[in-house]
Amino acid sequence: xxxxxxxxxxxxxxxxxxxxxxxxxxxxxxxxxxxxxxxxxxxxxxxxxxxxxxxxxxxxxxxxxxxxxxxxxxxxxxxxxxxxxxxxxxxxxxxxxxxxxxxxxxxxxxxxxxxxxxxxxxxxxxxxxxxxxxxxxxxxxxxxxxxxxxxxxxxxxxxxxxxxxxxxxxxxxxxxxxxxxxxxxxxxxxxxxxxxxxxxxxxxxxxxxxxxxxxxxxxxxxxxxxxxxxxxxxxxxxxxxxxxxxxxxxxxxxxxxxxxxxxxxxxxxxxxxxxxxxxxxxxxxxxxxxxxxxxxxxxxxxxxxxxxxxxxxxxxxxxxxxxxxxxxxxxxxxxxxxxxxxxxxxxxxxxxxxxxxxxxxxxxxxxxxxxxxxxxxxxxxxxxxxxxxxxxxxxxxxxxxxxxxxxxxxxx
Numbered sequence: 327x328x329x330x331x332x333x334x335x336x337x338x339x340x341x342x343x344x345x346x347x348x349x350x351x352x353x354x355x356x357x358x359x360x361x362x363x364x365x366x367x368x369x370x371x372x373x374x375x376x377x378x379x380x381x382x383x384x385x386x387x388x389x390x391x392x393x394x395x396x397x398x399x400x401x402x403x404x405x406x407x408x409x410x411x412x413x414x415x416x417x418x419x420x421x422x423x424x425x426x427x428x429x430x431x432x433x434x435x436x437x438x439x440x441x442x443x444x445x446x447x448x449x450x451x452x453x454x455x456x457x458x459x460x461x462x463x464x465x466x467x468x469x470x471x472x473x474x475x476x477x478x479x480x481x482x483x484x485x486x487x488x489x490x491x492x493x494x495x496x497x498x499x500x501x502x503x504x505x506x507x508x509x510x511x512x513x514x515x516x517x518x519x520x521x522x523x524x525x526x527x528x529x530x531x532x533x534x535x536x537x538x539x540x541x542x543x544x545x546x547x548x549x550x551x552x553x554x555x556x557x558x559x560x561x562x563x564x565x566x567x568x569x570x571x572x573x574x575x576x577x578x579x580x581x582x583x584x585x586x587x588x589x590x591x592x593x594x595x596x597x598x599x600x601x602x603x604x605x606x607x608x609x610x611x612x613x614x615x616x617x618x619x620x621x622x623x624x625x626x627x628x629x630x631x632x633x634x635x636x637x638x639x640x641x642x643x644x645x646x647x648x649x650x651x652x653x654x655x656x657x658x659x660x661x662x663x664x665x666x667x668x669x670x671x672x673x674x675x676x677x678x679x680x681x682x683x684x685x686x687x688x689x690x691x692x693x694x695x696x697x698x699x700x701x702x703x704x705x706x707x708x709x710x711x712x713x714x715x716x717x718x719x720x721x722x723x724x725x726x727x728x729x730x731x732x733x734x735x736x737x738x
């Protein structure tokens with residue numbers, strides 16, 4: 327029995343899913359093979375990813391492999407109720423409702439795990455956290471898992487170091503076809519989609535402060551520069567700060583950037599990157615948003631405590647009036663803005679990321695029983711296969727080294 331808001335939303339969901347299906351050629355190629363070979367037949371998969379149309383096509387690809395799916399959303403703000411309805415109408419078990427509280431979502435994650443999965447597909451490591459803790463009884467058949475995002479891989483590595491992680495997990499996030507494209511170009515575009523949808527403001531001429539200059543931060547900065555913004559980067563790593571400067575941006579401490587910025591974007595996978603002392607000196611009208619998986623990067627409690635009034639400004643945009651009259655706007659209550667206030671990363675980008683997830687699940691099914699507990703890189707052959715399929719779909723081609731060239735490389 328599924329737990330969703332309204333099955334009558336199914337037609338809208340199916341329309342959205344049909345659109346993304348036309349634009350995910352790599353995942354479609356994998357699905358064609360899965361239908362023939364049935365590599366996951368008889369296995370149960372619990373999946374927790376931002377539950378929107380692209381994720382639905384991953385779910386349907388996994389179903390085509392013979393697996394039984396139990397699906398939930400990794401963040402209730404990003405769950406799209408029409409997508410849930412469409413999946414349920416197709417006979418897939420779903421436990422997800424948009425806009426519920428974290429505690430309510432956690433109960434739905436537990437229901438998702440009650441199928442006693444063989445494999446989990448996670449985005450933020452919340453399912454694995456439950457299986458290692460209060461839901462251990464549902465882990466009796468678990469072979470291993472696949473983790474989608476930077477924050478989730480960080481959690482898994484922490485549990486590995488402490489000895490808590492007792493199952494093998496593939497770090498999908500660390501694949502070249504993920505970090506180089508999803509994190510950089512995908513997040514780079516989708517964050518600005520969220521900003522422009524939510525605010526309807528011009529980006530040209532704005533001063534944008536980006537906290538964090540990893541793959542995601544660099545992508546966001548690249549697009550901001552292309553839109554005509556002046557970019558300031560804040561970093562804890564001096565080498566990344568140098569990269570930012572050499573890419574044409576300024577780099578400085580947040581305390582220096584706080585009075586200068588018109589828009590502030592956090593993408594650090596850390597906590598309280600923007601906090602009370604920064605809010606205290608921001609301009610009137612400054613806009614703050616988060617591009618990290620967890621809503622810990624902005625000290626939202628401090629912002630709300632400082633405010634003398636909360637003002638609904640637009641959909642997904644709240645204003646907080648300070649005692650001195652300044653208003654600071656927060657997008658999507660500090661949640662992951664590109665999915666909470668938009669549609670997430672572009673379809674063609676997620677084609678690669680979700681192809682890695684599908685092939686990662688197949689790999690865990692075949693090899694998980696002999697893999698050591700802990701975090702494992704996605705096999706290079708899988709990464710290479712996804713890249714090869716994507717390049718062909720884009721109409722590109724690549725050279726192949728001759729035997730002479732291979733020998734030369736190996737001898738030097």
